[in-house]
Amino acid sequence: MKDQSEMKPYVIGLDLGGTNSVFGIVDARGDIKATTAIKTQGYDRVEDYVDACVDALQVIIDQVGGIDTIKAMGIGAPNGNFYTGTIEFAPNLSWAHNGVVPLAKMFSERLGNIPVGLTNDANAAAVGEMIYGVARGMKNFIVLTLGTGVGSGIVINGQLVYGCDGFAGELGHVIMRRENGRPCGCGRKGCLEAYCSATGVARTARELLATTQEPSLLREMDPEKITSLDVSIAAGKGDKLAKEIYEFTGHMLGEACADMAAFASPEAFIFFGGMTKAGDLIMEPIKKSYDEHVMKIFRGKAKFLVSGLDGASAAVLGASAIGWEL
């Protein structure tokens, strides 16, 4: 007898960000059938947040034929723990900053007891790539998300790596510089994230401006206000210093990937997030540095890919993909 859930054509995805909570109802091909959003903040109690979510969701659930068409829901959220379905001490969420919130269970109870899975956004991105994106058919790959921070989702033997506690896959926090490393938001020094996140790129810009005489469009700005977007715009105009910033960033990412290969020998490294818009400016230094640094037996084996998920809806697609895995 066929499992009834096989007949349900949709999953709900929730991209739970610090500012917005974006919902999508998605089919197995990754087509978003309906979408809606609410503000994440403005709720003191998680119950009120979930109430507002369900009110918004009900409209799009009705649009696709009611709750009986929904197989499951996936949530991508900061500090999300897949094992427990909870958000734990998320500093940027007013209703979850000082406790453990059982968000998956709460949504399930309000949505006819459908299965609800929750994980962090980088893990959601990895499952999204496996189900809808460039990792379809792959069993071993690593997604690196280059955003405000550097996150990662690791798939080994076709399964997401959660570790013993649900928090595995913090590759933004491997140590790349053990001497004079940059301070990182995690309280340690020399982490990959301190160099290769958007804030790391801006810091590299300030350092290069201060330590070189290279002319650059970036010199026209207040150094303290330079962002990774400014670097990207300058590089797009052919600015040599901006290109050097990407070379430095890509070089370090390639070094880091070489160590990751020694661990997992993945079929591909997949890059996700705003910085990938720089295209070859960032991808070529990554590949070059990887080839220089990786063990000989791994050389030439891994692919370096940019996310196959559509930028605007990538996070919702990733979150929804968790639903298919439940």
Add this chain to the structure above:
Amino acid sequence: MKDQSEMKPYVIGLDLGGTNSVFGIVDARGDIKATTAIKTQGYDRVEDYVDACVDALQVIIDQVGGIDTIKAMGIGAPNGNFYTGTIEFAPNLSWAHNGVVPLAKMFSERLGNIPVGLTNDANAAAVGEMIYGVARGMKNFIVLTLGTGVGSGIVINGQLVYGCDGFAGELGHVIMRRENGRPCGCGRKGCLEAYCSATGVARTARELLATTQEPSLLREMDPEKITSLDVSIAAGKGDKLAKEIYEFTGHMLGEACADMAAFASPEAFIFFGGMTKAGDLIMEPIKKSYDEHVMKIFRGKAKFLVSGLDGASAAVLGASAIGWEL
């Protein structure tokens, strides 16, 4: 109907080393019921090596009741590839140093077509710990073998990590020192193995003897002839410099484990090999350094254990364990 193989009580393990090939017939509890060995070298052709193995094996197979009592065979071998069952370009094996040898298939054909699995010795040790040793019941752990080199076997979600090519788990070759790193046998610089293998320990001894004035029993020796065993003996006698060598080695292992936690968040790190005989002299610095270096969310979660496999037969047990997984 019960699978017939469930009724077969034994597996064969082969620890294929550069000098000796040691066989054991092992039951599900890890008791070695019969054992034998031949020299690994002295054969130009792999066929002759396998002939000699099978001749020796036949005697102990008969002792336990014949080939019908054998479920499978596991082989731990240098450069062993689990996916293909081959040994690839193993520099220390006269019959496999310049080609790809389908050893698993050859043994299967000679042993009544029983399943034969082959992997490297560190992976075999990891499966051995999971089936007979201190990792029973664990789904996420990392075995680090501290021998002539530093090897690793990684288990995630209850499965060994082989990666896309069968060669994942080379944690002896993550880069620990990116500036002025020691040359490593792999051709790169700064690898964990260059510091924390037996040869790395001997080198640390020579460096400390040359750069400090610390009195030490090791000063009575020709520096070029100091081995890790000498360091161990001196440390056992309370030699302060020898203890410093272990502190340095343990410190770096703890740093490396902190990065591994960011990847896999394992339940335990398990140390295997001769260096673990130093006990707390090496284990305490590892734990202390790990706590200093690991991300806060992982602190206090992982156990640090010494292999639970009996030293003399550990490698054979590990190899045999592969047989239960086939």
